[in-house]
Amino acid sequence: PDVITVQDLANRMAEKGADLVKALFKMGMPVTVNQTIDQDTAELLVTEFGHEIKRVSDADIDIRHDEDVDDAANLKARAPVVTIMGHVDHGKTSLLDALRGANVQAGEAGGITQHIGAYQVKTPDGSQVTFLDTPGHEAFTEMRQRGANVTDIVILVVAADDGLKPQSIEAINHAKAAGVPIIVAINKVDKEGANPQRVRERLLEHELVVEEMGGDVQNVEVSALKKTGLDKLLGAIAVQAEIMELKANPDRAAEGTVVEAKLDKGRGPVATILVRRGTLKVGDIFVCGAESGRVRALIDDQGKQVKTAGPSMPVEVLGLGGVPMAGDTLTVVENEARAREVAAYRQSEALKRRTVQAPVSLEGMFEALA
Ligand code: GDP
Ligand code: MG
Numbered sequence: 001p002d003v004i005t006v007q008d009l010a011n012r013m014a015e016k017g018a019d020l021v022k023a024l025f026k027m028g029m030p031v032t033v034n035q036t037i038d039q040d041t042a043e044l045l046v047t048e049f050g051h052e053i054k055r056v057s058d059a060d061i062d063i064r065h066d067e068d069v070d071d072a073a074n075l076k077a078r079a080p081v082v083t084i085m086g087h088v089d090h091g092k093t094s095l096l097d098a099l100r101g102a103n104v105q106a107g108e109a110g111g112i113t114q115h116i117g118a119y120q121v122k123t124p125d126g127s128q129v130t131f132l133d134t135p136g137h138e139a140f141t142e143m144r145q146r147g148a149n150v151t152d153i154v155i156l157v158v159a160a161d162d163g164l165k166p167q168s169i170e171a172i173n174h175a176k177a178a179g180v181p182i183i184v185a186i187n188k189v190d191k192e193g194a195n196p197q198r199v200r201e202r203l204l205e206h207e208l209v210v211e212e213m214g215g216d217v218q219n220v221e222v223s224a225l226k227k228t229g230l231d232k233l234l235g236a237i238a239v240q241a242e243i244m245e246l247k248a249n250p251d252r253a254a255e256g257t258v259v260e261a262k263l264d265k266g267r268g269p270v271a272t273i274l275v276r277r278g279t280l281k282v283g284d285i286f287v288c289g290a291e292s293g294r295v296r297a298l299i300d301d302q303g304k305q306v307k308t309a310g311p312s313m314p315v316e317v318l319g320l321g322g323v324p325m326a327g328d329t330l331t332v333v334e335n336e337a338r339a340r341e342v343a344a345y346r347q348s349e350a351l352k353r354r355t356v357q358a359p360v361s362l363e364g365m366f367e368a369l370a
Pocket of ligand 1: 089224
């Protein structure tokens with residue numbers, strides 16, 4: 001069975017996810033960083049990169065809980081998780097708002113959307129897309145550094161009147177380093193002086209070859225202001241997601257990633273969790289980073305209380321013992337004793353990480369391959 005995602009393995013080896021993807025491709029295995037590989041392949045890669053394999057004890061693996069892998073037979077399709085990146089003022093926020101607005105109108109009229117750090121939108125074919133609404137490179141890289149690779153697809157927003165700018169190129173490099181596919185949204189096509197063709201040509205310099213030029217990078221002309229091209233962009237995301245065959249097991253104890261967390265005056269500690277696998281339910285006992293708790297309420301991106309949240313669904317969780325950090329993992333456990341045990345383990349791990357600033361050896365970096 002598959003044991004680890006390519007990105008997790010890359011993190012442990014202190015290598016770039018994209019380099020592992022490249023090596024796997026050469027080995028005849030076309031996978032993305034968010035896909036899992038089996039133990040033999042992982043070990044082969046480790047040796048290939050000149051690292052040593054060091055196994056941890058079963059007890060350690062057991063307590064990590066998030067290391068076990070679901071049977072392929074239990075996997076079901078899940079929505080892609082999308083991050084919007086691009087140069088300042090090219091329209092990231094406008095595009096996020098337009099996409100969300102389009103959805104609100106399609107849904108119940110006058111529905112109040114609240115900002116919980118992520119939201120879901122329906123594509124024209126009826127599938128869902130999850131957008132992280134903290135655009136920008138820092139959020140993306142920070143989450144990655146914390147080992148939380150939640151993004152499946154990057155939307156690179158480029159203003160058609162301004163073209164590729166330093167932060168556009170930075171975004172391309174971040175996405176490539178993470179091995180995450182890019183869809184280019186050429187924005188502001190309503191503006192005078194807009195030159196989408198020039199954007200497509202400039203993309204070539206960064207090895208992004210759009211479909212019109214014989215490549216496999218999708219690009220969509222949009223106007224966040226006039227709200228044109230939005231359905232086409234959602235369609236492009238659906239196509240990319242289908243190619244990636246994103247799946248998760250919804251029928252298990254939930255695991256998720258903290259997208260945002262805060263201390264709310266009235267409600268106490270609140271975290272927006274993006275469920276990665278399993279189904280999170282009201283009443284579930286969990287560990288979240290170094291905090292533990294019990295789900296008191298779940299609130300979706302429309303501000304509605306829900307009883308459950310499945311894979312790729314963002315949801316606000318009430319009932320935390322304290323405020324976790326963005327990028328932390330939430331893991332549902334069987335009882336409170338177990339929750340305390342895992343929380344204590346994580347606290348000691350966090351302490352270790354803080355004390356050992358730089359890994360002393362390659363073996364040290366690669367400690368936990370099961
Ligand atoms: P961000 O910095 O990437 O989040 O960019 P914003 O969404 O804040 O947009 C920057 C400016 O560009 C704002 O004044 C927007 O109104 C404007 N803008 C965004 N999208 C479009 C568009 O499609 N057409 C036009 N004409 N202006 C746009
Ligand atoms: Mg903005």
